Amino acid sequence: MNVDVSGPAVPRLSRAAISTFVAQVLRAARARGIAEVSIAFVSDAAMRRLNKQYRGKNKTTDVLTFPGDRPDIVISLDQARRQAIAERHSLATEVRYLILHGLLHALGYDHETDDGEMNALELRVRGRVGLK
Numbered sequence: 001m002n003v004d005v006s007g008p009a010v011p012r013l014s015r016a017a018i019s020t021f022v023a024q025v026l027r028a029a030r031a032r033g034i035a036e037v038s039i040a041f042v043s044d045a046a047m048r049r050l051n052k053q054y055r056g057k058n059k060t061t062d063v064l065t066f067p068g069d070r071p072d073i074v075i076s077l078d079q080a081r082r083q084a085i086a087e088r089h090s091l092a093t094e095v096r097y098l099i100l101h102g103l104l105h106a107l108g109y110d111h112e113t114d115d116g117e118m119n120a121l122e123l124r125v126r127g128r129v130g131l132k
Helices: 017-030 044-055 077-087 091-106 117-128
Strands: 002-006 036-042 062-064 070-077
Touching: 002 017, 017 036, 017 091, 017 117, 036 044, 036 091, 044 062, 044 070, 044 077, 062 091, 070 077, 070 091, 077 091, 091 117
Parallel strands: 002 036, 036 070
Antiparallel strands: 062 070
């Protein structure tokens, strides 16, 4: 598994730990066919531009996924920080949640249209990889 991570470092979550986590999630989701993943950590401003360009929404979001043979997952660290504070857990934990969520989108799941299938799978995979 090749995981390319770019952008600022996440406190208490090394790039090696991110790679290991991606592999764990893909195994837990019983995913096949993904050998490479790109994860980019960006600011709210950069995320807002991407969200406007690709989804027509002029606001930030926590995670965007661009599926394909080598999926790209983009995470706003600013938004992740706010969510971590609201949920009372670490930024590292929130980033893991967002990586998991982004990977499920890369596998073709869409919580906006699938009648809860993605959400149910996300909860199962969280348990399998130790995220409560």
